[in-house]
Amino acid sequence: MDSPREEAAAWSEEAARRVWAGAVPLQVHLHDADVTALPPPPPFLILGPRIGYLPLLIPVIKAHFSNALPPGVDTVWFEYKGLPLKWYVPIGVLFDLLCADPERPWNLIVHFRGYPSDILSPCEGEDSVKWSYMNSLKEATFIITGNSKSVMNMSQADQVALWESVMKGNLDGYKNISTRLKLGPFEEDGLARTPSGERQHHQGSDEPESPGSGKACRVPVRLYVRSVQEDLEDIEDALSVSDWESVSYINRPFEIRKVEGGSYITLEHALQTLLPEFFSPKPMGRTKNSGHVEALDSAPDDSDTTNSSKSSQEAEPAPASLREADGAKRAKVKLVRVQGIELDMDIPFLWVANNLKHPEYYLHVCVYVGTRKQ
């Protein structure tokens, strides 16, 4: 018989397999201006791995269009409905964020000329993607352990092998190396119940953590917040994203500061902490002029975290905006998507982080919020 722990591990294994196997069917069209052949070449169909990056597909795409391309130096970039796509954002995240109604195949336009260098940082193909990946991994490692040493100290051979496994979608190869980085999983047990043992001795002190001590836990999260019409009834009617300014990118760890008496942290709680301005006002005791006195005592589960994070404001980035009870402007969360899944907001946040993370240890979350037009 499997113990609950083994069973959970088996489920995590299964989740990782599915995340790594996830792919978006792409139909890639060559941009009109780059076509030098008649008739123009047919579009190219290819599966884009959700955890992969667009520039990694360039070699095969280029081979397909090679006869139709103008001579000269290529600077390849992709576009969806007029929006140049950020090459350093995983394909699955771009799809979840930009296709409100999942379009299959996803119709993209590839350009071989006219790189929009005012919008996109330069990309030199696989090398750029590799370093972007390694830098993100380093950042996530710093968030989790308080330093980047485990990545910095990796041998050159291991770095190459790790990157190749990510690039090729080879989960087993990836796990062989990544487990040595000792970056998790985040344990609900240690945080929520403190059964016995090593974490116990931290309980007396209420001072800020020493990094990696296990008392405070920081989870690498990248949020992409897209505004849609407030009165939107069907998410598929959302106006397409015309520029990146209308997407807020928030690269900020979720910080769990304290033992939270027995209950786990939900996805909703985590998002509320990271994006207080996008959730309906939930009274939190610390607002003097909240105007909703009757509700002040109705959020017992929040009071713990609120008090404990008072000493350091990091977990509550923008309390000022909560104070403004400007209901007119307040945005409402309409949809939360991770790895193509619309998640239940009551799901344990650490389960999401452990099982739906990307290979650079970041959890990428797409959030659609309804905002009133100015």
Add this chain to the structure above:
Amino acid sequence: MGGSPVWDGTLSLDGFNASAAALVKRWKEIEVDDSLPDWTWKPCSKTGAPSEEEGYLALEGVCRSCGGSQIEEMENLDVAETVGDDAWVESSSGNVHVYDYHVVYSFSYKVPMLYFRGYYTSGQLLTLDEVKEGLPSDSLKVLTESKWTFITQEEHPHLSKPWFTLHPCATSDWMKLLLEEIKAADKEQSLQYLPAWLSVVGQAVGLKIPLGLHCNS
């Protein structure tokens, strides 16, 4: 930082904000080279929800000749405002680069990060090769040795456009060495953080920071 026995070289968001405010104030009090404008605090907002606490420091419109030095012989001229002046631009636009520097708090590394961009007086942005012309030789050397881990172009966290940035992953380590001695007073330490940090990263990108910034007032 707080009361933990060994300070790890990082800065809290509150510490960053306090240190930034102190730096803006101090900069106005000390004698600053004419070529340097004032630092300003730019509050930022997420999708129309302004935040009082979040923002970044900006030093914009720093003119530098191509040789890398800040333009110093411009008496009686507020250089930052003269950029648009036709006669002046005509005579020297060929070898003048204008730089904007932003200091943004990194929640991941809990340290400040420098973002910068350069452009011609016409507004056209400088490429990495053109920016290199303005870098001190030490930085050029490092850049050649570690192309991907020193200065790269990345998305500006608040403007979502590509800016040059210095990689922050070792910042807390050298800040620890720099500031360990004044550990006695934590508050003092966080106020000293940005001037000390700026003296190092400024040097890396060829931005001269006046000495007066470091002296205690």
